[in-house]
């Protein structure tokens with residue numbers, strides 16, 4: 001049996017698969033800010049799933065230099081020996097992979113990006129991440145940050161984008177501070193004085209959503225200029241906003257250095273954050289956590 005876990009900033013979801021058959025699935029709230037409780041929650045979920053190999057998608061990555069978690073918007077994981085602590089709690093080997101990388105690989109393999117040469121997988125959720133699959137192979141790099149566009153500055157900021165919001169990473173004006181769910185909520189609050197969550201703001205179909213689409217178009221255009229992907233697959237809670245798939249490609253043309261933009265923007269095929277992805281991806285990712293791919 002293969003057990004996949006999606007450790008997110010808001011929820012932890014575990015899934016047990018026997019072949020392609022779903023045996024068991026369970027979701028719990030993430031104990032935000034509490035590292036020990038996060039370890040305990042993951043371990044408890046995995047034990048409930050039963051015996052089997054364990055792959056975990058995490059918001060962040062393991063440093064190649066130290067083996068510790070870095071780049072996690074779930075900041076209470078940063079600097080922690082997550083792999084070792086989970087293995088100690090579970091008494092079995094676990095494999096960790098960046099959640100956006102799992103997502104990109106899963107969608108490229110048998111999801112919305114199947115058959116495409118270059119796939120850019122994007123998570124627009126509690127945080128903003130990305131992963132790149134080229135010709136079926138996940139790209140990593142010496143810094144283990146390939147595809148991590150969320151902490152680039154928002155391109156071409158205009159009056160609506162100032163003041164640049166502070167980011168947990170220590171910079172200001174990061175793409176994540178505009179395009180994550182909490183980022184949208186913060187901008188809506190600043191614009192209107194109303195404290196709503198991302199879902200409520202989307203339901204309004206108003207100015208905040210329009211600005212979100214325009215920012216997403218700018219941010220993705222800069223990726224297209226560098227990577228020129230065949231397809232961009234969206235995941236995370238914001239990927240459920242149907243308008244994005246028509247509005248954003250209409251808006252990104254003027255920012256892309258090409259007379260015509262053939263890149264397609266599509267919704268994921270495997271669910272906005274399903275850990276089916278993780279289980280699938282882990283099966284196909286023989287990358288030891290913290291180590292280089294073979």
Ligand SMILES: [Zn+2]
Pocket residue numbers: 150151167168169170171174176
């Ligand atoms: Zn940042």
